[in-house]
Amino acid sequence: MMSKPVGHEEFFTSLTNLLTSTSQKNRGSVYLTQKPLLPTFADQTSTPTGPPSILIRATDGNTNAPNPKTSTDKKKKSKESKVKLSTVVQPEELETFYARYAEVCKAGMTGLKKRDRKQKKAKGKGGAGKVAKA
């Protein structure tokens, strides 16, 4: 693996930066992936079987390798190199982590359509109303 998983704090800090800078530029993407981290054979002997840890990755999707499909000059212009983050969440930390994760995403994804900008009054839907207030 190229990048080592970092601690949650560091992950959230970096993710916030990544989301914010993407939102400010009004271009680009952020990819977040999650998948179970399967124990390797070495681990299996020591770790009791249980729910697997979750590996969370975040990247801006940039690639350092030139894409043969796009003209090279375009690639050269954006000098930014790839941002890559990952962290591992233990099963028992999932809830805490995701609560925080959701907050970070909500705060960072400012490019999405705000509810109040053009509210069409989704009438009387209790759940929706609650979300709007929060």
Next chain:
Amino acid sequence: MPSSPYLPTSAAYLKESYLLLQAYPDSTLITTKYTFPPKPSKSSNPPTNSESTSTTTSTTPLASLVLKTYNPTSGICLKYRTNKAAEVGRLITALGLLAGGADISLLDGAVPAAGAGAVGGEEEGASVTPTTAGAAASTGANTGAGVSKGKGKGKGKKGKK
């Protein structure tokens, strides 16, 4: 790139994803993509649909959020797209529940209501669709056929309307 179906509601997406995760707990990958549309002047190939730009104000590009659940073993891919900021928190939380293997149907009471509300006024009639499509697809969700069936149903409904 083959285009896979976008599920009509977040509730349907989460439900299908839950079933897929249950079927293949070890090899299913969930990707959340937060993306801005490419700059029109620069893009050599047009963006996927006019759909994404239909709500865009002229100056600021509107980002969109695409959730994708993919299982390489079976080749099943489920997607849901939104551009509502209000949905982000709920969706991420739901992904956390999925990651923990929780039964997402426990959320069924809350999710469809919020989902229907977020869809907006003009699709009031479509609020019936999620349950129908979800139920139809879930019966055969372990097969690719089940998924495409669900999609077909959703499309048909929309067309009729």
